[in-house]
Amino acid sequence: xxxxxxxxxxxxxxxxxxxxxNCSYTVSGLRGLFWxxxxxxxxxxxxxxxxxxxxxxxxxxxxxxxxxxxxxxxITAPKPEDSATYLCAVGDSGAxxxxxxxxxxxxxxxxx
Amino acid sequence: SAVISQKPSRDICQRGTSLxxxxxxxxxxxxxxxxxxxxxxxxxxxxxxxxxSEATYESGFVIDKFPISRPNLTFSTLxxxxxxxxxxxxxxxxxxxxxxxxGYTFGSGTRLTVx
Numbered sequence: 340x341x342x343x344x345x346x347x348x349x350x351x352x353x354x355x356x357x358x359x360x361n362c363s364y365t366v367s368g369l370r371g372l373f374w375x376x377x378x379x380x381x382x383x384x385x386x387x388x389x390x391x392x393x394x395x396x397x398x399x400x401x402x403x404x405x406x407x408x409x410x411x412x413x414i415t416a417p418k419p420e421d422s423a424t425y426l427c428a429v430g431d432s433g434a435x436x437x438x439x440x441x442x443x444x445x446x447x448x449x450x451x
Numbered sequence: 452s453a454v455i456s457q458k459p460s461r462d463i464c465q466r467g468t469s470l471x472x473x474x475x476x477x478x479x480x481x482x483x484x485x486x487x488x489x490x491x492x493x494x495x496x497x498x499x500x501x502x503x504s505e506a507t508y509e510s511g512f513v514i515d516k517f518p519i520s521r522p523n524l525t526f527s528t529l530x531x532x533x534x535x536x537x538x539x540x541x542x543x544x545x546x547x548x549x550x551x552x553x554g555y556t557f558g559s560g561t562r563l564t565v566x
Contacts, residue, residue: 343493373554382543382557383494385452426494437482437547438509439555441493 341366341431345442352417352449360412360445362427370430372410373439374403377424386412386425417449452548453478457558464534464565471530472561474544479524485517488541488560497542500527534565 344363352358364372371390375383387396389405396403400421402413412425424446428439454477464470474483485497497517498506506519520528531538544558 371554375554375557380560380562382455382457382559385554385556388554428494437484437499438496439494441495443491443493 341429341440343427343429343440343442345425345427345445347445348443349446350448352414352447354418354449354451355416357413357415357417359414360425360427360447362410362412362442363408364410364427364429365408366429366431366440368432370432372405373428373430374410374412375426375428377426377444383426414447417447419449419451422447422449452550452553453480453546453556455544455546455556455558457544457561459561460559461562462564464563466535466565468534469530469532470534470563471528472542472544473528474526474558476525476546478549480546481524482547483521483527484545484547484555485519485527485529486543486545486557488543490540494543497529531563534563536565539563539565 342365346361371388373388374386377383387403392407394405400415404411424444426444428441430439456475458473483500486494488494496509497512498508500506500519500521502521502524518530542561545555547555
């Protein structure tokens, strides 16, 4: 059974204070690891897809990395508008399933 | 990436009644996915809807409780039937973008409260 665990559950940062969010996963065959941002009252917004260990992707202040067991979302010099819940999900290449298994998310608060 | 219009955005319903949620996509897609997001919990897949065939339900979800329609390649509905307070949740539809690197697009969600 695929599993995704995100830590910490919540994170408060001062504006400009860089940090990382963790996503640990177990999956029989990784089809892709996905990062999403979710604002209150809205659906998840796609950020990145990572496919293989060693892969990195960047978007503005965000950088996602992937190993065989976990992924990190690095946030450099965050701003208050980066406050949101960040979700990690994995797709399993086994059995032709298109299901995504999500973690519970990390709620990020950036204080001015 | 696809754009999804989901409605209603929220509703308060009496127990024992049913609510139908609609999702309209701006492009043709083979599969549409319906998720539930309970407070403090992760998104959980309810079912996968293909046009022209019955939806495929995940463990713990049944067609009588969550009937799904998929009349064409741009539209789907999810009905939450005979509701109880335990059905209070956010319901989301999703599609996989044609460019795999664009991931999955989600609707804005329907916040359902059953009283």
